Structures are given as structure tokens and as C-alpha cells.
Amino acid sequence: MADGAKRLPVKKATQPLVIPRSAAEEQRLKLERLMRNPEKQVLILEKPKDWAPRPPPEFVRDVMGSSAGAGSGEFHVYRHLRRREYMREEFMEKQAGQQRLEDEFQTKLDRNRRVAEVKTEKRRKKRQKLKEKKMLAKKAKKELTKTEEGSAENSSSEEEVENPSEKVDDCEESSFVMGGR
Structure with a gap:
């Protein structure tokens, strides 16, 4: 290039203007x-704090009376004070309603928790009784087999070797009955 020639700046490839048609497309572009x-x-950004009204003043200096002589601007001051007081009352009512809902929710949670504990305790007792019943049945079965073995030894001493195919397999016994009453 010659010294007298001007260099043109090289432009970056600009991206085309895309107008999002939905919230999802807007989020994708962002x-x-x-x-x-x-x-x-x-x-x-953090969540903004909840709005709370200013507390009412402890000492009111400019008390407006009903006497004559109030200027034309006093009405607007009165209207502003009244609007602020209504907003404060509405805020307090809303807070009371939220507190009431929270209390109702907590009482419902407590009631549901107590009901669940009662059901769990009933089922726990039932399982314990069933477990004790099984243990007693097992002990009785052992004692019965011991007495049968003792009587079998007295009557015949020929069958001292047990056949493994005659053993009762515990896993084949069903632990529950299907379709029975």
C-alpha cells in the first residue's frame, strides 16, 4: 500500500437483530x-426486602383542626396522610392474615404428625406380636422335633444317616398366603 492510501477499518461481523417471540426464546438469547x-x-441480584410502611409519628406537630383558615394545600396534606395510614392498616391486616395461615398450617402439620405416630405405633406393636408369635412357633417346632428324635432313636436305630433330599427347605415355604381368607 502506498503511504497516501487510507486504511479502512475492518468491521466485526455484526449479529443480526433477533426479536424474541416468547419468554423461552428471550431467556435462550440471554x-x-x-x-x-x-x-x-x-x-x-438478591431478593428485595418486603415493603414495610413507615411507623406512625410519635408526636404530631401540625395538627389540622376543623376550624376555618385552612389553606388550599392542607387538603392534599390530609389526603396524603390518610392514604399512608390506609396503606399501613392494609399492610398490618395482610401480615395478620399470613400469620394466621402459617399458624393453621403448623397445627395441621402437628395433627398429621400425631396421627402418623399413632399409626406407626400400632403397626410396630402388631409387628412385635407377630415376631413373638413366630419365635414361639419356632421354639415349639424345635421341641417337637427333639421329642420326635428321642422317640425315633428308641424305636429304630437303623436310620441314623439322614437323606439330604428329605430335608425341608425353609426358603420354599411361603411367608404369606396369597388369595386366602
């Missing part, structure tokens, strides 16, 4: 823009 430069810090 994510794409964020992911173009992953090292860049992203500001994540």
Missing part, C-alpha cells in the same frame, strides 16, 4: 449472550 464470555462476572 444465556447465549452470557456464554459468549464465560470469564465475565455476572451480577445476581
Whole structure:
């Protein structure tokens, strides 16, 4: 190039203007823009604090009476004070309603928890009784086999070797009855 020729600046490839047609597309575009430069810090805003009205003044200096002589601007001051007081009362009623709902929810949770504990305790007792019943049946079965073995030894001493195919397998016994009454 010659010294007298001007250099034209090289333009970056501009991205076409995309108008999002839905909230999902808008979110996708925002994510794409964020992911173009992953090292860049992203500001994540915290949840704003709940609005709370100013407390009423402890001492009112300019008391407006019903006497004559109030200026034309006093009505607007009165209207503003009244609006602020109504907002404060509405806020307190809303807080009371939320507190009432929270209390109802907690009582319902406690009641459900107590009902669940009662059911669990009943089922626990039932399982314990069933377990004790099985243990007693097992002991009785052992004693019965011991007495049968003792009587069998007295009557015939020829069958001292047990056949493994004659053993009763515990896993084949069903632990529950299907379709029975």
C-alpha cells in the first residue's frame, strides 16, 4: 500500500437483530449472550426486602383542626396522610392474615404428625406380636422335633444317616398366603 492510501477499518461481523417471540426464546438469547464470555462476572441480584410502611409519628406537630383558615394545600396534606395510614392498616391486616395461615398450617402439620405416630405405633406393636408369635412357633417346632428324635432313636436305630433330599427347605415355604381368607 502506498503511504497516501487510507486504511479502512475492518468491521466485526455484526449479529443480526433477533426479536424474541416468547419468554423461552428471550431467556435462550440471554444465556447465549452470557456464554459468549464465560470469564465475565455476572451480577445476581438478591431478593428485595418486603415493603414495610413507615411507623406512625410519635408526636404530631401540625395538627389540622376543623376550624376555618385552612389553606388550599392542607387538603392534599390530609389526603396524603390518610392514604399512608390506609396503606399501613392494609399492610398490618395482610401480615395478620399470613400469620394466621402459617399458624393453621403448623397445627395441621402437628395433627398429621400425631396421627402418623399413632399409626406407626400400632403397626410396630402388631409387628412385635407377630415376631413373638413366630419365635414361639419356632421354639415349639424345635421341641417337637427333639421329642420326635428321642422317640425315633428308641424305636429304630437303623436310620441314623439322614437323606439330604428329605430335608425341608425353609426358603420354599411361603411367608404369606396369597388369595386366602
